[in-house]
Amino acid sequence: MNRPALFLLFALCANTIAAPLDEPLKPLPTIPPQDPKRVELGRQLFHDPRLSINNTLSCASCHLLDKNGADSRAFSNGFDGQPVTVNTPTVFNASLNFRQFWDGRVETLEEQSNVVITSPHEMGSDWNTVVQRIADDTAYRQGFSAAYPDAVTRANIQSALSAFERTLLTPGSRFDQYLLGNTDILTLEEKYGYQRFKEYGCIACHQGVNIGGNMFQKFGVFGDYIADRGNPTVADQGRFNITGDEADRAVFKVPSLRNVALTAPYFHDGSAPTLERAVDVMFQYQLGRMPSEEDKTLIVLFLKTLTGQWEGKP
Numbered sequence: 001m002n003r004p005a006l007f008l009l010f011a012l013c014a015n016t017i018a019a020p021l022d023e024p025l026k027p028l029p030t031i032p033p034q035d036p037k038r039v040e041l042g043r044q045l046f047h048d049p050r051l052s053i054n055n056t057l058s059c060a061s062c063h064l065l066d067k068n069g070a071d072s073r074a075f076s077n078g079f080d081g082q083p084v085t086v087n088t089p090t091v092f093n094a095s096l097n098f099r100q101f102w103d104g105r106v107e108t109l110e111e112q113s114n115v116v117i118t119s120p121h122e123m124g125s126d127w128n129t130v131v132q133r134i135a136d137d138t139a140y141r142q143g144f145s146a147a148y149p150d151a152v153t154r155a156n157i158q159s160a161l162s163a164f165e166r167t168l169l170t171p172g173s174r175f176d177q178y179l180l181g182n183t184d185i186l187t188l189e190e191k192y193g194y195q196r197f198k199e200y201g202c203i204a205c206h207q208g209v210n211i212g213g214n215m216f217q218k219f220g221v222f223g224d225y226i227a228d229r230g231n232p233t234v235a236d237q238g239r240f241n242i243t244g245d246e247a248d249r250a251v252f253k254v255p256s257l258r259n260v261a262l263t264a265p266y267f268h269d270g271s272a273p274t275l276e277r278a279v280d281v282m283f284q285y286q287l288g289r290m291p292s293e294e295d296k297t298l299i300v301l302f303l304k305t306l307t308g309q310w311e312g313k314p
């Protein structure tokens with residue numbers, strides 16, 4: 001074969017190898033284009049304790065960005081030092097979830113920040129106070145005037161926070177690299193783990209670009225996890241608290257499994273201290289099956305390939 005023909009053959013092969021795989025899970029999209037001035041304001045606000053009534057808590061107090069975007073405690077403490085009623089989910093990739101919160105009661109990030117800032121259990125503040133404090137700060141006033149025609153308003157504070165949150169994607173996980181066509185990056189065991197994840201039906205609920213975060217499901221399809229755990233709370237009622245419909249009792253948003261190796265403890269009640277335990281519970285209560293130890297180990301190995309990067313760090 002002459003040289004150009006060889007080159008062509010090589011290029012064709014390389015192309016097949018690097019082609020994205022046709023799989024039910026999808027790699028993360030790129031960060032949407034946004035005004036960098038708004039993103040920067042949002043970043044500052046996210047770290048600003050003046051959003052809480054007594055200047056003690058910023059968003060970053062419960063959503064630790066240098067760790068996992070969440071908290072390593074089962075329940076974070078609110079501004080008053082009292083624990084909140086559900087486990088803090090990560091803010092990483094949250095912009096890709098179809099709804100926000102465990103019970104999916106808000107649809108947008110803008111509305112989410114309204115709820116948390118004014119929640120008597122979390123930041124305990126009100127918009128007059130927040131807008132006043134931000135407008136009293138010269139640097140913020142200038143920043144907002146440059147980024148928004150109407151400067152510091154409640155809507156613009158919500159918009160800036162959301163703009164920042166939309167940048168909190170964690171691309172580059174080994175699994176995403178695999179999906180993008182680098183099939184050698186996973187070990188054989190990790191690939192088997194992914195096979196098991198599909199075969200057992202985890203993927204029926206944890207699916208799409210966020211490997212979860214796109215539907216509601218009952219927690220405890222086979223057996224009553226909450227009764228078995230004991231001490232039921234109002235928060236355990238899940239979407240029933242929103243709709244009042246019996247069918248929604250213990251129904252929650254299926255959480256994203258991206259970065260799941262880093263977000264212990266697990267579940268809305270923080271009741272599973274390890275990933276192994278969370279997978280056991282899923283098998284028993286969501287699938288009603290008892291897999292071999294080997295299959296569970298393989299699935300956990302697969303879940304550990306879902307850790308992505310933010311600002312170059314895992």
Ligand code: HEC
Binds near residue numbers: 057063078084097
């Ligand atoms: C006191 C700790 C605490 C503080 C402070 C806090 N959060 Fe949260 N955050 C939580 C908890 C707990 C939840 C889950 C609440 C629920 O599901 O009902 C949550 C949920 C979220 C979610 C939804 C994620 C998902 O997948 O459903 C986002 C987004 C979020 N917070 C962003 C923020 C922002 C922005 C701020 C600052 C304005 C903030 N949080 C301040 C504890 C906190």
Ligand code: HEC
Binds near residue numbers: 203263268269275299
């Ligand atoms: C019928 C739907 C369904 C199936 C099937 C399912 N899950 Fe889940 N999964 C959920 C729901 C709902 C939750 C949230 C439960 C809660 O905290 O209230 C969850 C939570 C989790 C969590 C904890 C995530 C976190 O951040 O707290 C892990 C890990 C998990 N699932 C893995 C799996 C694995 C592995 C399988 C297969 C063996 C599986 N799931 C099968 C619906 C499902």
